[in-house]
Amino acid sequence: MSLDRSDVERIAHLARLQIDESDIPAYTENLSNILNLIDQMQQTDTSGVAPLANPLDAVQRLRADEVTEGNQREALQKAAPAVEDGLFLVPRVIE
Amino acid sequence: MFDKTLAELAAGLRNGDFTSTELTTAWLERIKAEDSKYNSYITVTEEEALAQAKAADEAIAAGTAGPFTGLPIAHKDLFCTQGVRTSCASKMLDNFISPYDGTMVAKFKQAGAVMLGKTNMDEFAMGGSNESSYYGPARNPWDTDRVPGGSSGGSGAAVAARLAPAATGSDTGGSIRQPAALCGITGLKPTYGRVSRYGMVAFASSLDQIGPMAHTAEDCAMMLNVMAGFDPMDSTSVDREVPDYTATLNEPLAGLKIGLPAEYFTDTLDAKVAEQVRNAVAEFEKMGATVKEVSLPRTELSIPAYYIIAPAEASSNLSRFDGVRYGYRCEDPKDLEDMYKRSRGEGFGEEVKRRIMVGTYALCAGYYDAYYNKAQQIRRLIQQDFAKVLEEVDVIMAPTTPHPAFKIGEKSNDPVSMYMEDIYTLSLNLAGLPGMSVPCGQVDGLPVGLQIIGNHFAEAKLLNVAHQYQQATDWHKQAPAGI
Numbered sequence: 203m204s205l206d207r208s209d210v211e212r213i214a215h216l217a218r219l220q221i222d223e224s225d226i227p228a229y230t231e232n233l234s235n236i237l238n239l240i241d242q243m244q245q246t247d248t249s250g251v252a253p254l255a256n257p258l259d260a261v262q263r264l265r266a267d268e269v270t271e272g273n274q275r276e277a278l279q280k281a282a283p284a285v286e287d288g289l290f291l292v293p294r295v296i297e
Numbered sequence: 298m299f300d301k302t303l304a305e306l307a308a309g310l311r312n313g314d315f316t317s318t319e320l321t322t323a324w325l326e327r328i329k330a331e332d333s334k335y336n337s338y339i340t341v342t343e344e345e346a347l348a349q350a351k352a353a354d355e356a357i358a359a360g361t362a363g364p365f366t367g368l369p370i371a372h373k374d375l376f377c378t379q380g381v382r383t384s385c386a387s388k389m390l391d392n393f394i395s396p397y398d399g400t401m402v403a404k405f406k407q408a409g410a411v412m413l414g415k416t417n418m419d420e421f422a423m424g425g426s427n428e429s430s431y432y433g434p435a436r437n438p439w440d441t442d443r444v445p446g447g448s449s450g451g452s453g454a455a456v457a458a459r460l461a462p463a464a465t466g467s468d469t470g471g472s473i474r475q476p477a478a479l480c481g482i483t484g485l486k487p488t489y490g491r492v493s494r495y496g497m498v499a500f501a502s503s504l505d506q507i508g509p510m511a512h513t514a515e516d517c518a519m520m521l522n523v524m525a526g527f528d529p530m531d532s533t534s535v536d537r538e539v540p541d542y543t544a545t546l547n548e549p550l551a552g553l554k555i556g557l558p559a560e561y562f563t564d565t566l567d568a569k570v571a572e573q574v575r576n577a578v579a580e581f582e583k584m585g586a587t588v589k590e591v592s593l594p595r596t597e598l599s600i601p602a603y604y605i606i607a608p609a610e611a612s613s614n615l616s617r618f619d620g621v622r623y624g625y626r627c628e629d630p631k632d633l634e635d636m637y638k639r640s641r642g643e644g645f646g647e648e649v650k651r652r653i654m655v656g657t658y659a660l661c662a663g664y665y666d667a668y669y670n671k672a673q674q675i676r677r678l679i680q681q682d683f684a685k686v687l688e689e690v691d692v693i694m695a696p697t698t699p700h701p702a703f704k705i706g707e708k709s710n711d712p713v714s715m716y717m718e719d720i721y722t723l724s725l726n727l728a729g730l731p732g733m734s735v736p737c738g739q740v741d742g743l744p745v746g747l748q749i750i751g752n753h754f755a756e757a758k759l760l761n762v763a764h765q766y767q768q769a770t771d772w773h774k775q776a777p778a779g780i
Contacts, residue, residue, distance in 0.1 A: 209658075210654070213654045213657050213658050213661075214654060215638075216657050216661070217612060217641075217650075217653050217654055217657040218616075218619075218634070218637040218638050218641055219638060219641050219642050219645070219650055219653060219654070220638040220639045220641070220642025220643070221642060221650070222642075225647075229650075229651065229654070232651060232712055232713075233651065233654060233655060233658070235712070235713045236604065236651070236655055236712060236713060236716075237655070237658070239600065239601055239604065239713050239716065240601040240604055240605055240655075240659075240668070241601070242597070242598070242600075242601045243598055243601040243602060243605075243671055243672065243675055244667070244671070246595075246598060246675060246678075248671060248674035248675060248678070251674040251677050251678060252674070252677055253670055253673030253674050253676070253677065254673050254674075254676040254677035254680055254727075255503060255673055256489075256503060256533070256729075257489045257503065257504075257676075257680065257726075257727070257728055257729020257730075258488075258489060258490055258535065258729055258753065260490070260533065260535070262532060263532055265529070274396070277396045278396055278622075280394070280396065281392075281393055281394060281396065281622070281623035281624075282621070282622050282623060283620060283621070283623075283624075283625075283626035284626070290621050290622060292621055292633055292636065293630050293631070293632050293633050293635070293636055294632075295632070295633050
């Protein structure tokens with residue numbers, strides 16, 4: 203599997219990653235090499251094999267729908283880049 | 298003092314040979330004097346350490362001390378530590394002060410341990426050389442031009458350089474075992490679900506596991522006694538009794554059945570490394586173990602399967618870093634999308650971005666069956682191969698890595714050649730199995746690791762096997778020149 207420049211730009215956009223123009227050729231080459239490595243698995247016949255998502259075949263544990271966490275807004279918002287009146291600030295999205 | 302094991306330090310504390318404050322002060326001074334050579338710490342927590350040591354000394358005086366009270370350790374910098382920076386070796390989290398302790402960190406605090414600091418690592422635990430750290434590479438104490446391995450490279454280097462008696466690590470594809478092997482120390486990746494990951498910054502959630510790194514199997518057992526156990530805060534934590542891992546270390550190994558997987562002893566493996574591993578296996582035969590060749594036919598497929606599953610899960614886990622709630626935010630974003638893209642583009646390093654992109658690609662609509670689903674099917678086949686072998690033998694022995702530590706910069710521009718170095722460790726994470734790396738020899742002055750693999754929840758057996766080996770040999774006692 204070989205990617206071209208537009209593939210890398212599309213993937214970077216989907217992943218919301220800004221990539222410098224000058225770095226795109228290196229990403230294109232490295233990602234193509236990685237996908238070639240990965241394509242080795244296409245030669246293995248896996249028809250009828252159940253996918254293994256959890257190595258212990260465990261399923262999600264359920265719990266009672268109860269409030270267990272107290273309000274820690276102030277402590278948690280200390281790590282935020284920008285807050286005001288207890289709200290997270292982001293660039294304006296509605297004009 | 299710096300050559301003592303945790304077990305020896307614990308005995309010294311109990312006997313009053315020294316106090317925890319004396320121990321902690323000595324180690325902090327050693328870190329200050331020596332770590333510029335190794336870059337093994339990102340943050341040294343002197344104040345916290347001295348406060349914890351003082352509390353430990355009071356507990357020892359009051360007779361309320363436990364087996365771990367007063368022992369200094371270091372934590373890999375992807376475990377959340379309340380009030381202390383938890384950077385994941387990333388610009389993204391360079392300014393992140395965790396508001397809480399992860400479960401494993403909290404358990405060590407409750408046990409009375411002293412935290413010396415937070416160790417260097419590959420950024421977001423993605424790498425096998427520690428070169429992707431935002432804070433620069435940690436260096437191998439056996440040869441500072443070489444990598445200490447990764448991703449828990451700072452933990453490996455710190456223990457090998459005697460800058461911590463022991464440290465914690467995480468292992469998603471070999472990140473405890475590989476640096477343990479390359480730094481000449483002992484490391485254990487427990488069974489998936491054995492140690493709670495609450496408060497560990499997530500990389501690949503179906504693979505991640507936390508474990509101990511120390512000089513000896515006995516020390517790893519003491520640490521696992523503190524770390525293991527059920528935690529409702531980690532949905533993959535397993536509710537299963539935790540044995541006393543130190544209680545079975547001395548069981549004799551006569552009759553132990555060892556399997557050597559043919560697929561691990563091929564041209565990929567450095568012949569000198571193979572010789573050291575075979576010598577180690579011969580040591581077990583002297584103890585009455587029997588050895589047979591076994592087959593793990595899909596070993597090579599673990600690389601492509603892993604390099605789909607881990608990046609796919611990482612791309613999803615790392616979507617949380619958006620510059621809104623914590624972490625790095627770019628300067629003067631012109632709109633929301635610009636803020637997301639530049640915060641992530643500037644905050645993440647190259648290898649992290651590569652893996653996010655591989656994962657994003659693999660999870661694209663239309664590609665799911667060809668990539669993620671296919672990898673999960675191969676994962677099932679790999680697990681079945683192990684299950685079959687582990688019906689015939691008690692443990693599997695193998696090299697941890699194909700080569701000793703490589704030079705810094707040697708592979709950093711070629712991700713695929715870096716990934717190939719993970720061939721012997723990835724499959725255990727895919728299968729959820731526990732594995733250890735134990736020092737078993739040297740090649741040209743660099744340490745070599747013996748990997749010991751067991752069935753799910755066979756940690757006590759692995760520790761027993763490793764401990765018996767360390768009673769008969771002294772590779773684990775070797776220190777780098779000048780240390």
